[in-house]
Amino acid sequence: MAASAGPEIERLISLLSKLPGLGPRSARRSALALLKKREALLLPLADAMSQAAARVKTCGTCGALDTQDPCAVCSDPARDTSLICVVEEVGALWAMERAGAFRGRYHVLGGLLSALDGVGPDALRIGQLVGRVSGGEVKEVVLALPATVDGQTTAHYLADALAGTGVAVTMLARGVPVGGELDWLDDGTIAQAMRARRPA
Amino acid sequence: MAASAGPEIERLISLLSKLPGLGPRSARRSALALLKKREALLLPLADAMSQAAARVKTCGTCGALDTQDPCAVCSDPARDTSLICVVEEVGALWAMERAGAFRGRYHVLGGLLSALDGVGPDALRIGQLVGRVSGGEVKEVVLALPATVDGQTTAHYLADALAGTGVAVTMLARGVPVGGELDWLDDGTIAQAMRARRPA
Known part of the structure; x- marks a missing residue:
């Protein structure tokens, strides 16, 4: 970290680097991007996080995350129960x-x-x-x-x-994924697709 | 995005995906990680962002970001002016x-x-x-x-x-970076390092 940046920036970088997919370097880049776009990104994101923390809960029925409990899927009457x-x-x-x-x-x-x-x-x-x-x-x-x-x-x-x-x-069925070239597939997938072959 | 997640989650994902290095997929993973670690990560990060937005400013002298203006570097008497x-x-x-x-x-x-x-x-x-x-x-x-x-x-x-x-x-000098294998360096860097060669 930069010794010259204030403790607020250090804390922001250190917390950002705990997100999956962000290491220390990309966390620094993210912190800079946030500080540059204060009105457009930093403040809305801080607000979105507080809102999510306050309002998102786990559905007591299925375990999904939603702002309502039961969640939208569990309470949808059109869903096949x-x-x-x-x-x-x-x-x-x-x-x-x-x-x-x-x-x-x-x-x-x-x-x-x-x-x-x-x-x-x-x-x-x-x-x-x-x-x-x-x-x-x-x-x-x-x-x-x-x-x-x-x-x-x-x-x-x-x-x-x-x-x-x-x-x-x-x-779920196992087999060749959509767009999958045989040349690039692993042996296990090819073997399973062969065993589960079906009439064309 | 998931139609079944509430608007708070959608907004969080959409803002996270604007960070450099995070695409839609890693933004979803980050949002899930944040919602799972509400006390340890989501709330502290929201707070760190609000703090940074409120307190970090641009140094009027050099243009760096810091919580003080002039920044820590510009106001350090030990620095060579x-x-x-x-x-x-x-x-x-x-x-x-x-x-x-x-x-x-x-x-x-x-x-x-x-x-x-x-x-x-x-x-x-x-x-x-x-x-x-x-x-x-x-x-x-x-x-x-x-x-x-x-x-x-x-x-x-x-x-x-x-x-x-x-x-x-x-x-700044141009040349072979520390740890740089010649085999992996681009031609331009090798050419510049050769032109700027010096006694061993």
Whole structure:
């Protein structure tokens, strides 16, 4: 940091550098950009942060972030209440909504089971999921978890936990992503796409 | 953006994505990280931004950003008042201070002359620089401007503008950067380092 900048600037840079994707250098650039655009960026961003801190809460039903509880998805009567899509984090929920391919409701786990990181079932919102499914209205649970070791471990655990409820448990298809050149794909994806091949 | 997130979250993401180095995707990740660490990050950052907006000002002498005017460098009696280092922006001033290789004072131009972008001499703090130098106390002006076309155009213009004042005008040395492998350096740098070679 610059010894010549005041403590306010140092504090701003140090907090900005804790954002994902910003290191010390880009945090300095961001701080300068903010101080240059005081009216257009710095003050509105400070206000947006205070507003978000004060008003955004976690949905008590699905675990999403919204200014209302239940969240907009959970309280939308047009949503199919017989479908629940299980995601790791709110970011995955947003990605799913941007894709616009799912019209049911969500359940945010809050993480993945991980033996390495010591994350057990009690640290995730698994009990709440089983509770929601046991209500009887839900017909299918779609596991939209990452195709990683932890993601698949969690998917298996959830499938077991939901086995007694009589609900259908499905997961996202694996295969070649849209625009994916075979030449650039990893072997695992190609092998899975081959195993899951279907009539053209 | 996620249609399901409240307007507060949308606004936060949209403002974050205007920071240099953050695109829409990393702005979403940052917004999520902020909302997850409300007490540790979101509220302190909002406060740091309000504080910075309220207290950081531009030094009337050199153009640096600080909470005091004149800034800490300009008001430091231990600094050599016969030396002025001219930089493009405050970020370059901070980089120079981190290097700790200069004990004089600074002059922030606020940009570079650019025919393409239509930046003329009146848009920069060139008049103030000539005014400071004309005081008689300054013996040398070091031009620490980028080794780009605009940087060099500006350096030539400043050397001309300062020619009548009798002050020595110098510029940073060009050559191989510390740790620089010749194999990875561009031809221009190698050529300049060769022309400026010196006894070993």
